[in-house]
Amino acid sequence: MNQNDSHTGSLAGVRILDMATVLAAPSGATLCADHGAQVVKLELPNGSDALRHMQPVKDGQPLWWKVANRGKKGITLDVRKPRGREIFLGLIAGFDVLVENFRTGSLDRWGLDIETLHRINPRLIVVRLTGFGQTGPYRQRAGFARVFEAMSGFTNLTGMPDGPPLHGNFPFGDSIAGVFCAFAIAAEIARLRADPQARGVEVDLAATEALFRLFDPLAVEHEQLGQVRHAVGNRTTYTAPSNMYCSQDGVYFTVVASSQAVYERLCQALGHPEWIEDPRFDTLPHRVQHMQALDSELECRFTGLSFERVSALLDQFQVPFSKVYDIEDIKADAHFQSRQMIIRLADPEYGSLPAPCVVPRVVGRAMPVPHTGPAVGEHNAEIYASLGLDTGALAKLRAQGVI
Numbered sequence: 001m002n003q004n005d006s007h008t009g010s011l012a013g014v015r016i017l018d019m020a021t022v023l024a025a026p027s028g029a030t031l032c033a034d035h036g037a038q039v040v041k042l043e044l045p046n047g048s049d050a051l052r053h054m055q056p057v058k059d060g061q062p063l064w065w066k067v068a069n070r071g072k073k074g075i076t077l078d079v080r081k082p083r084g085r086e087i088f089l090g091l092i093a094g095f096d097v098l099v100e101n102f103r104t105g106s107l108d109r110w111g112l113d114i115e116t117l118h119r120i121n122p123r124l125i126v127v128r129l130t131g132f133g134q135t136g137p138y139r140q141r142a143g144f145a146r147v148f149e150a151m152s153g154f155t156n157l158t159g160m161p162d163g164p165p166l167h168g169n170f171p172f173g174d175s176i177a178g179v180f181c182a183f184a185i186a187a188e189i190a191r192l193r194a195d196p197q198a199r200g201v202e203v204d205l206a207a208t209e210a211l212f213r214l215f216d217p218l219a220v221e222h223e224q225l226g227q228v229r230h231a232v233g234n235r236t237t238y239t240a241p242s243n244m245y246c247s248q249d250g251v252y253f254t255v256v257a258s259s260q261a262v263y264e265r266l267c268q269a270l271g272h273p274e275w276i277e278d279p280r281f282d283t284l285p286h287r288v289q290h291m292q293a294l295d296s297e298l299e300c301r302f303t304g305l306s307f308e309r310v311s312a313l314l315d316q317f318q319v320p321f322s323k324v325y326d327i328e329d330i331k332a333d334a335h336f337q338s339r340q341m342i343i344r345l346a347d348p349e350y351g352s353l354p355a356p357c358v359v360p361r362v363v364g365r366a367m368p369v370p371h372t373g374p375a376v377g378e379h380n381a382e383i384y385a386s387l388g389l390d391t392g393a394l395a396k397l398r399a400q401g402v403i
Contacts, residue, residue, distance in 0.1 A: 009036025028181025033071035074374025133206035145171030251307035
């Protein structure tokens, strides 16, 4: 990847105004920026976005904000003020997409209802990302990732069978909703590009639905088989062996041997070819039925081997496995280094900061490396110049608390 500011991606030429807060919807806009969209981040003048204050913070600098809002330009504007609303409507005429995540009806109360927005810009795509959507009994509820995770059924699938459900140490619900946000934007942009006469739309994206969308079998297995899937620790209820194990020297690693061919190679690797014909383990349905007995056999074998030996054997017999990586392992991995999975984002305070690479890669295309997220109002002069607002006008607006 080459560091530059050129927009060479498939969304080049698309302009997105991101007025959302914290993580879910802004991350969707960031994914679009990774692929060439020009994204302008709109914040309140006081810089009160909660992501600016969440850890990690160093020397007063919001590190999470910097990497999560990479590739964006930043402006400030209070659209709740009459002059702020007027400026916003002038701005939105020049954008293709508006991303917001306020409680349902908030923009309507501020005089920025969908009819007004489409009167100003008929082809505008408005993505509204909330916890529960624009309709239904829960439409006014505030949404947070752990709430999405709990209500979607995700959290019910985590943890040990004899313990409570577990949340992870990261807001997965926000990130997954962000992926659906980016997908929605790309899909609607494709539609508009195909038809110059097409009109913009209002996208109603519920984060809880986005997370539930990943769980294809839950509803059908409940209806047709009467099953309710629950947490089973590191095992699964649909294939075996698939579990977490620990080596003699205390290294945790995961092994997946779902197919018959891989399972047989695992048996050979561990020196137990008799497991292949064992009537408890000879087919996948039998292995699922007797997974505790199978895991006991595997655990007994693995705990007698160092991880170096386990790694050599499983590599030799082409059995999918991995040590459980932390960030130090990720940074040290030769494959990830060769792929440049961690890139450096130019940053005014730190020179550069590490962040995940642009995903996916497009063969033959040099993907741009973005800069870190903007400071509060960093690009006010540049963006507002397009509306004819000079230095004096901006100073007056700043004094009035509009920007």
